[in-house]
Amino acid sequence: MLDEVVLNAQPSTDKEETMPCFQTPGPTLTFHNLRYSIKERLGMFSMQWVEKDILKDVSGIMNPGMNAIMGPTGSGKTSLLDVIAGRKDPRGLKSGQVLVDNTIVTSDLRLCSAYVVQNDILMGTLTVRENLAFSANLRLSRKEYSSADKQMRVDSVIQELGLNDCADTKIGTMFLRGVSGGEKKRCSIGMELITAPSLLFLDEPTTGLDANTANSIMELLQKLSKKGKTVIFSIHQPRYSIFSQFDHLTLINKGEITYAGAANRAISYFEDLGYKCEPFNNPADFFLDVTNGTVLPQIHNNKSGDQELCYIKKQEKNFNKRLNFPISSRITSLDGDECVSMLQLMLVSGRTIRNILRNPQTSYAQLFLNIFFGILVGLIYYQIPHTLPEALQNRTGAFFFLVINMVFGNLSAVELFISERVLFIHENSSGFYRTSVYFLSKVFADLLPNRILPVFIFSAIPYFMMGLKPDVEVFFLYCVTLSMVSLSAVSLAFLVSASVGSFAMANILIALPYVVMMVFGGFLVNLNSMLSWMSWLKWASIFRYGYNALAIIELKGQVFTSNYTSMTGDMYLDHQEIDYSLWGFWQNQVALTGIMCVCLILSYVQLRRINRWK
């Protein structure tokens, strides 16, 4: 269920408070004997799989405050964070439980907690304020929050995160320089704070930031934790000023916990075990050296990690007494699903349109390409005569060329879902909107305006330059045919785009069906003389349906002459075995509509099947 989710959100009556979204007390999270494994193929071509444990029977507690998960590269920090945040594929969890305030939670925890990913995932063409408003509008209940309340929530998050100066600056894209890395990270945190979560997960929040920016991000997190939130984050090798802000430390190495307890007790714990932290050494570096085995104990000590395990057990006992409300009560999906879906559709479509308008390079290129090829086709087939053989050869050639342009001119559609894949996965799994809403927003806001309008421009230019039938109805049917060809080609590109994650794969996969369809289009090869077991492919050819429909509307009822003979268009269509009856024409449109619908339905199915687990 990916309906609107509100976690501990304050009702609108709280709006007079200065920072209502940061007031809630955070829960205590514990995890017990977690064993998480992944399956790996033995060799590249091997059919055998082995299970590799990446978390080995780990337990711990995270109380309200700053909870750091630290360890060397590949130690399992992110995996531990993802498992306790409900973001990792649950099939890999072989044993163990995660409890929040003494209630067992499943992967649904992701719908009622906040998770800030390592690589900021934001819409680059929108400003900081617009991104935050998008999160507020989709995730705050309409029943509890008026538009003014949501606006106020956005303003308070901007103020709290110190984003005032860049609130109206765009995040930035490949073509557009936007806010700084630190501001982007703050905005990502703000996207989650909009729902006033009391439990906040962050995956390596300081990675890629300079020392000062990293420090200010951690100060911000500490400020939030002081207001009672449970902040849990993975971090690689923090400097001392950052380490000193931790309340609780979980040290992990090779999937096993080497320390879990108060951050300020960690040094004495390791000293008790015989490891000595040199004066002026950064404790974080010291702990990593110990876990890596770079530092050896200076005195032999029989104490083991059991001492710390006792500490964990004692804590467990304490928090077990505190029985708060069950976590499930935090998930408040709204009544009136239809209304919610319509609102989501409006908001997501609005963002898509805004994104297209602010990033118009592709649309301009598409329009320019259409005008260019329209004029080119018009010039090549300028004023086609009614004398044979040019009359038929040029007309059929022009139709096939038009269809080719229509199909291949829409290749750019393969990028649609690929370019936003990460954003979609993040927002969808965090409960911003449903898959169907995202899909329909693309259909309404991209497919229709971006793929039909340019077709009419492209169709009109060569039609009059070529001197085809001067008849309004015929011109209209000609435009409808080319639009249908365009839509079915785009739908196929959508299907490929929703099925794969990389442009390289998408280009290979889309080129293959387009070329096969072109060969079976009825112009390059006589389909009646083909091997019978291959000729069925003509039924799946967009080119064939488009070409046949154009040939019918232009050639039917025309007479072409030469010095010695004359030939009707009907005779030519008969000869090509093209059914030019009324149904004969419309069955091409029905087939194109069918291809379009099947491709769109399959695209939606593919979007739903995208792996949302990390």
Ligand SMILES: Nc1ncnc2c1ncn2[C@@H]1O[C@H](COP(=O)(O)OP(=O)(O)OP(=O)(O)O)[C@@H](O)[C@H]1O
């Ligand atoms: N889905 C997966 N498929 C294959 N291996 C995985 C998967 N998830 C985690 N691993 C492996 O588990 C180990 C721990 O990975 P994880 O990303 O949790 O480490 P980390 O401590 O966060 O590392 P880093 O600091 O480099 O991000 C690594 O060896 C990693 O390759």
